[in-house]
Amino acid sequence: MNFLRFIVNFIFMIVSFILQTTVFRVLDFGGVTPNLLMIFMISTAFIKGEKPGLVIGFFSGLLVDIFFGTYIGFFALIYMYIGYVFGKLHDMFFTQNLAIPIFLISLGDFIFGFICYVLMFLFRTKFDIGYYMTAIIVPEVVYTAIIAIFYYPFILRVNNLIDERELRSAKKFV
Amino acid sequence: MSPVIRRRGEEFTLPSKYLLFILTVLCVGMIVITFNTNIFTGPLNTFAGVFVVPFQKGITAVGSFLENTTEKLTSITKLIDENERLKQQIDELTIANTNLEQEKYELTELRNLYELDAQYEDYKKTGARIIGKDAGNWYHSFVIDKGTDEGIAIDMNVIAGGGLVGRVTDVGPDWAKVQSIIADNASVSGMVLSSSDNLIVSGDLELYRQGYLSFSKLVDDADKVRIGDKIVTSNISDKYLPGILIGYISTIDDDSNNLTKSGRLTPAVDFEHMNEVLVLLDLKKNIGAGDR
Numbered sequence: 285m286n287f288l289r290f291i292v293n294f295i296f297m298i299v300s301f302i303l304q305t306t307v308f309r310v311l312d313f314g315g316v317t318p319n320l321l322m323i324f325m326i327s328t329a330f331i332k333g334e335k336p337g338l339v340i341g342f343f344s345g346l347l348v349d350i351f352f353g354t355y356i357g358f359f360a361l362i363y364m365y366i367g368y369v370f371g372k373l374h375d376m377f378f379t380q381n382l383a384i385p386i387f388l389i390s391l392g393d394f395i396f397g398f399i400c401y402v403l404m405f406l407f408r409t410k411f412d413i414g415y416y417m418t419a420i421i422v423p424e425v426v427y428t429a430i431i432a433i434f435y436y437p438f439i440l441r442v443n444n445l446i447d448e449r450e451l452r453s454a455k456k457f458v
Numbered sequence: 459m460s461p462v463i464r465r466r467g468e469e470f471t472l473p474s475k476y477l478l479f480i481l482t483v484l485c486v487g488m489i490v491i492t493f494n495t496n497i498f499t500g501p502l503n504t505f506a507g508v509f510v511v512p513f514q515k516g517i518t519a520v521g522s523f524l525e526n527t528t529e530k531l532t533s534i535t536k537l538i539d540e541n542e543r544l545k546q547q548i549d550e551l552t553i554a555n556t557n558l559e560q561e562k563y564e565l566t567e568l569r570n571l572y573e574l575d576a577q578y579e580d581y582k583k584t585g586a587r588i589i590g591k592d593a594g595n596w597y598h599s600f601v602i603d604k605g606t607d608e609g610i611a612i613d614m615n616v617i618a619g620g621g622l623v624g625r626v627t628d629v630g631p632d633w634a635k636v637q638s639i640i641a642d643n644a645s646v647s648g649m650v651l652s653s654s655d656n657l658i659v660s661g662d663l664e665l666y667r668q669g670y671l672s673f674s675k676l677v678d679d680a681d682k683v684r685i686g687d688k689i690v691t692s693n694i695s696d697k698y699l700p701g702i703l704i705g706y707i708s709t710i711d712d713d714s715n716n717l718t719k720s721g722r723l724t725p726a727v728d729f730e731h732m733n734e735v736l737v738l739l740d741l742k743k744n745i746g747a748g749d750r
Contacts (some may be wrong), residue, residue: 305590305591307517315730338481356488404596410664
């Protein structure tokens with residue numbers, strides 16, 4: 285991981301977080317906002333593999349924790365494991381097709397929502413899973429998937445540009 | 459299989475499963491530490507103040523500017539109609555106002571009598587703008603643009619539009635996190651204003667979608683509490699100042715134990731369309747100490 289990639293990823297993360305907490309709070313549908321950090325994390329995990337996935341997951345989660353978490357490390361843990369697991373899929377799929385990453389992002393967001401429900405609501409004896417599914421988890425997944433259709437190609441493009449640059453500079457040194 | 463072997467030519471890299479393990483231990487450690495203490499809040503809050511809060515402030519400012527301009531343009535025709543109607547209303551209201559003034563005189567008399575004059579007009583307060591809302595969709599907390607520099611501290615109460623919004627749970631140099639009373643994990647000790655019966659008001663994600671909060675543990679043997687009664691924060695709450703309006707009762711049900719009652723109340727604040735809030739700069743414990 286070189287310096288440029290580090291800076292770009294850092295900016296992506298901060299921008300995703302800021303957009304998620306400001307702009308998309310205004311553009312919400314039924315009080316539900318898309319999870320941009322999840323899109324960015326799973327996209328990177330899918331494009332670059334498990335290690336960037338888990339590192340970005342860790343820091344994205346930490347960012348959420350600092351601002352909105354009760355305990356620091358809670359969301360970091362969840363995001364990190366999702367990033368790691370989806371990074372494993374990097375080796376299995378061909379990344380040119382848009383449908384697969386969008387599906388994976390939706391799946392990841394769904395898993396995230398479900399884990400949140402189990403850890404924060406089920407453990408406090410709130411059993412009405414049908415309600416939470418229809419009111420929060422599924423709308424969030426759908427909205428996230430729609431945003432991901434536009435956001436994922438952008439992330440992919442930026443990643444490709446950095447890859448090319450790295451390749452060029454590597455050649456120069458040889 | 460291991461990335462160490464696959465990436466030749468690079469210097470030593472840590473295999474991701476070890477990294478995962480290390481970070482997991484780190485996370486669990488931090489959860490345990492923040493569960494018991496608050497060592498991390500200082501440095502991390504400063505980081506947030508440097509990297510995130512300025513942008514949130516900027517975007518919110520631009521956002522509200524755009525919102526205002528579009529509203530201005532679209533509402534001119536509406537305003538002309540409204541102006542006509544309002545002029546008529548003024549006449550009606552002047553009459554109503556004279557009536558009300560008489561009643562207000564009566565009210566001040568009664569309030570003095572009732573010793574309810576410790577209303578929240580007396581508290582010191584400062585206005586703040588909401589610059590970011592919860593990243594997830596599960597809880598309702600938000601970030602405001604003032605922090606310790608403006609004298610805000612943890613556990614200060616936050617109100618808007620005359621009703622209780624929540625309390626400050628975390629604070630940085632120029633920002634503070636507010637946990638609202640509608641959050642699913644929040645509860646407030648409240649009191650029915652008319653009968654001084656205590657109850658617990660708790661946020662509920664499911665009910666909030668329908669516009670309600672839930673209350674429980676209301677002991678009301680004499681059946682004096684009615685639908686529409688005002689609920690304010692109670693005197694025995696250790697975080698909230700007494701006498702702040704929370705909402706109005708909309709349904710009451712008997713609990714199965716026949717001792718207590720529970721039900722729903724309509725919050726006094728419109729949480730969906732909240733842009734500015736007031737932070738009360740008095741803390742409950744200081745007020746208690748001052749009285750003694």
